[in-house]
Amino acid sequence: MRYFILCLSFFLYLNVLSAQSNSYTISFENAVHHEAKVKATFPNIDQDTLSVRMSRSSPGRYALHEFAKNVYGFRAFDSKGNPLEIVRPDPYQWKVYGHDGTVKIEYLLFANRGGGTYSQVDETHAHLNIPATFMFAPSLEERPIEVTFDTREDLNWKVVTQLHLVSGTTYTAPNLQYFMDSPTEISDFGRREFNVDGQTIQFVLHHNGTDEELDTYFEKVKKVVLAEKEVYGELPNFDYGRYTFLACYIPNASGDGMEHRNSTILTSTRSLADGGMEGNIGTVSHEFFHAWNVERIRPQSLEPFDFEEANMSGALWFAEGFTSYYTNLILCRAGLMAPEEYIEGLAGTFNYVWNSPARQFFNPIEMSYQAPFVDAATSVDPVNRENTFISYYSYGSVLGLALDLALREKGLNLDGYMKLVWEIFGKTQIPYKIKDLQNTLGEYAGKKFADTFFNSYIYKSEMPNYKNLFETVGVLLKTNPEVAYFGAYAALDGDGNGEIKSNPTIDSPAYIANLDKGDIITAINGEPFPDGQQFDAYLLQFKPGDVLKIEFERFGKPKTTQVKLVSSPTYVISPSEKEGDELTKKQRDARKDWLKLK
Template sequence: MRKTAALLLLGLPLALGRPAAAQAPVQYSVAFPNAMHHEARVTVTFTEVPAGTLQVRMARSSPGRYALHEFAKNVYDVQATDSKGKALAVNKPDPYGWDVTGHDGTVRFTYTLFGDRTDGTYAGIDSRHAHLNMPATLAFARGLEQRPAEVKFELPQGWTVASQLRPDATKGTYYAPHLQYLMDSPTSLGPQKVRSWQEQGKTIEMQVLHDGTDAELDAFANNTKKVVKEAAAIFGGLPDYDFGRYTFVANYLPQTSGDGMEHRNSTSLTSNRPLRGPGALDNLGTVSHEFFHSWNVERIRPKDLEPFDFERANMSSNLWFAEGFTQYYGELLLRRAGIYTDEQYCQEALSGIVDAMLTMPGPKRYSPVYMSQQAPFVDAAAAIDPNNRSNTYLSYYYIGAGNALALDLQLRQRFKTDLDTYMRALWKENGQQQNYAPAKPYTLRDLQRVLGQVTKDTTFAGQFFRQYITGHEAHNYEQLLAPAGLLVRRAQAGQATLEARMQFNPDSSATLGTTLLGSPFYLAGLDREDVVLKMDGRKPTNAKEVQKLLAAHKPGDIIQVEARARDGVRTVPVTLQENSDLEVVPYEQAKKPVTKAQKKFREEWLKGKAK
């Protein structure tokens, strides 16, 4: 080292000579002096700050969400002081943050946060609880992202903390090794009810806010245990959770919005449905889906999402796998855990997948890769202009699940293997090696390569990806499901339909939503916001009246429709079609004979794997 360089380094703050993880942690304090009005007061203390401007920012996006959410919009009353309490200059260079100057190496940055949406994306605060998604809650400083963080929650009486953050009882704080982990750690504050158990040497815990009984929570936790066992059986064991613990951070209160959001060692579960009746099964489906994510997407992670960028929209070409295959397994785990019967699994899972894949316009036009790339525009993204997604898009959840189903059945029929084996191979190749983040995040090419290894047929793997993943060919589900004794059929065969969404108006007219490609109204030249005045000479008063009208006709009949469009009132002929809705049912339900081979195939596919 040259002498001049050595002297220059001696003049720099000592912190710059140490790795970021060894530098002074970023310290947060979160208090709730005005919780009844949905406010928190947050203080962030940055110490050992290099000279110059400190750029403080709020995240614009959130892990597991891909659109921009602009969390800075809910931040106000911003102040900054130095170590002596002296007020510092705070300037806004853009809508998302604040530049602080004149500090003495310490910046104490304080703000009020408003939050009244309890879900996996935002912050929900009231006198009863606080459910905090960290990107919506905590500001950060550019250049200090690799420093550890400590969070202290100033809790109202009776509240406790549910979080994957590591507790430090001596300090009364919660620890994250760096910003990526901190922002990936949703936290629920309130009078938690806790259910905890050991599974394969790991602690699994449910920390729950709900209005129900302890018996309802016990039953829900027992079903969750079954799901956890079945998920672990697919991969041959649980992941090595960073702090030896996995937490279901659950909020089932009336003011809650329905959502589930995956994280490395926890999941955020929110719903206003109770843990009884149909709500319990709906909530358990989210549990199953999100727990599978602790492998798929959190550890088996696409390279184009690693690391997550909190200051822009994040696009991935692989959500068909990360979310879609998880969607498939989330429902399959409920069947393997004995929570669904075969009939329920067909009704609740397979029918929706097959119907969407074969009857919606989107998958006929675009590939799963393309659908994945649309996430920044569709995943809770906000916009006020109309779009044509009814005709151009199918969720990567559905198109991915449809391909997972087809691949699983092809692997079983053609290669004497299964999708479980494929997932285990990907886990070993791209998931097991971790250090608070995946050591080998995957690419699209990796997914194809591992499929070739599992099948020992690289030609098949290449063809599958070309036809169905980067391409958009349709699978023959009727043929694929037949060996399991499952039938694809019209759900309402012979019934006439308009295949339309209609909003019924007080004057007994009906306003059309976006008309689907190839549907009767589409072919007749009618579109969204056109108002149907009469159908077959009658006013479309309500849905019941329209159904009565359709029941008097058969597919192929032509009815006259009077409509007010943008070019005036006109009457057009509309040809009714047969209802295209599809369903999947067991042969037994359809009164078809089932062979022993079909029963065996179905059992090997759907039976529980946990020992």
């Protein structure tokens, strides 16, 4: 009798919930042509007009993506199936009039990009980013949501999502924000999982490989999870006690990674057998670190997430950039990347940031403000990003490196600071302001230290003394003054000439010589543009101080100029012992602690 009463109470609860919920059904009969059919019901409406719309943005992205462009065949009905009047006041929404307290809508969705931002429907899977898939009613955003995925049994499709399972293929979300943050993979996938402190970490992989490859890769994933848990000392409390990696490593996917509260999207065209075993694990590392930093250690500027506008935050140097610093560091600590490979791999990001003229225009906060223009945003007009923008991923990464090494000189480390930020803002889920990060660093390492770091490198765009910082862990930072530098990239244009493909770097030899992107180089020192050789390799025959006579065409008119080469500003980063320097015990111990070497 007690069991019967409990079951009856549960079903009554579901009936009440259903009456108060917005409900969706999505089906995939025409998957071969990348179409999904979506139906939704909005009951108990107490306003004369219901506005429904497609999102313009997506959690984890900061630019506008205008998902409404892929919607067509929209119709609306009342509870009895009578057609309703529809008005389009703008490209993003549909206003529905004349209902009887219930509005039912249906539409077709075209979806054919399998990544973290968009959706993809074909006969291999239904890969759904929720904002790119489902319309919503802004006035009803606090209502619970129920969604049923009508799977293709003929394709052996199964459903995986962070949404809460009701039964079969029906799931619930407590409100719109949670629903929009819950990507869903529907395919014939493989699944592996393990338990960490009472919570389940599951890795779901849609791929064309073998179970043995999945087993091998899952062992790498487990090492990443445990190494990142060590940074913070604990896992977050995941909703429903579960975190899910949703991986699609298939030829029709698009390379991407996108974090969510209790799950992450991982997509790549690289199979595990074709380089993905090593090439894809970095995205695993980056996205899982976001389970702490950005999902729960949350910038106030992103709360609540706005589905109708671009989302701008000045904290991305920390949210994305410090996460990027840990991406490869975690792989090294987990034994998935050799220490020498990790150290030498720092050079690419370091040179990009250190040698960029963009720092004269924007500091890290202002670079973060650029996200709506660069984060998978598209435009057709040319821009001068080579000279005016540094990715907040990269900028924050090299600043995270500097902060870590500087803290280690004080007997502290970045792990300790991240733990404190986690305790104050992550576990409590109190969104932070940038000033809060500064104050927390002051609490951890002293006010003077924190003020110097933020006032010099965050509010301004100065650079730390990396040479001295690297020396503390036995790492050498040096340039080669014998290597010549041109300042722009050129390549064959197909007619035997060379085209300058990038905006010349400000104050570089090419810039000073008034060369510009799109110029066609016809001769260098009286010789044709090199055929069959990379331009950078061609320049190795010259020395700093050499002058190149450049003959080129601009808008069809012949011109000449002279380019005086200078020493390359590119740095090499390497373990000091590789250059013949013997490490002191202090350097060895510091590096061992930094990289958590056994």
